[in-house]
Amino acid sequence: MSTEPLDYDPVQASRERWIERGWAESAPGMAAVASVMRVDQIFGDRAATILRPLGLTFARYQVLGMLRWSGPLTLGAVSRRLWITPPTVTSAINRLEAAALCQRVPHPTDARATLVEISRDGSRVFDDAVDRLNDGLFGSLTLDGGVLTADEVEVLLGLLGKIRAAAGDLASSADADEVPT
Numbered sequence: 535m536s537t538e539p540l541d542y543d544p545v546q547a548s549r550e551r552w553i554e555r556g557w558a559e560s561a562p563g564m565a566a567v568a569s570v571m572r573v574d575q576i577f578g579d580r581a582a583t584i585l586r587p588l589g590l591t592f593a594r595y596q597v598l599g600m601l602r603w604s605g606p607l608t609l610g611a612v613s614r615r616l617w618i619t620p621p622t623v624t625s626a627i628n629r630l631e632a633a634a635l636c637q638r639v640p641h642p643t644d645a646r647a648t649l650v651e652i653s654r655d656g657s658r659v660f661d662d663a664v665d666r667l668n669d670g671l672f673g674s675l676t677l678d679g680g681v682l683t684a685d686e687v688e689v690l691l692g693l694l695g696k697i698r699a700a701a702g703d704l705a706s707s708a709d710a711d712e713v714p715t
Contacts, residue, residue, distance in 0.1 A: 545569050577671065584670045588663055589633055593618055594626045595667075598660040601636060601652035608647050635659055 545568045552561035581592045590598070596616050601607065604615075613623045627650050630636040635656035641647035652660070676684050698704050 545572065580671050581667065584666045585663055588659055588666070590659070590663055591626070593622055594630055594635075595660070595663050597623065597626045597630060598635060598652055598656050598663070601650065602657055602660050606639060606649035606651035608641070608649055612650065630656065 545565050548568060549561045549565040552558070552564050557564075578592065581595075585592060585595055593616075596618065597612055600612055600615055607615075609620065609623050609627060612618070612627075613620045616623075618626070627636060627638070631638065631650075633655075634653055636650050636652050638648050638650050641649050674680050675682050676687055682690070695704070
């Protein structure tokens, strides 16, 4: 994907096309969705660049984080908690296990189930990944003249939370009801 700035804004151009075609009421929503999807690509590309030297993808990083903070879990629990499909979790666990970053262990009370737990090396790699992501991605939004102010990030989180709550993504929509201004 090119990182060269474009001569025009494809989102704005699409918005103008929407209006020209008589879809003016939908144009702001289309532009918002397209913008969020483009920002997702930007964040995903930056995360991949940061995590690649550690042998991680963002999905594997998330799995390690869940195991680091929650302790041993079944693969199904990892899938549900991270919104990652079961095949993606299985693939991530297989690759993490091959790299000695986690291991499968028998469930202590259910012989039918298997747990996965993070290894000492997995904890070390995850902690390194957190430091790198904080420096190169998460902190770049607000720290040292970042793109957004801390207050703008809170407004953004509130707005995105409202969308997630409306889609049924959150168990409780209480936090999404209040958008900081």
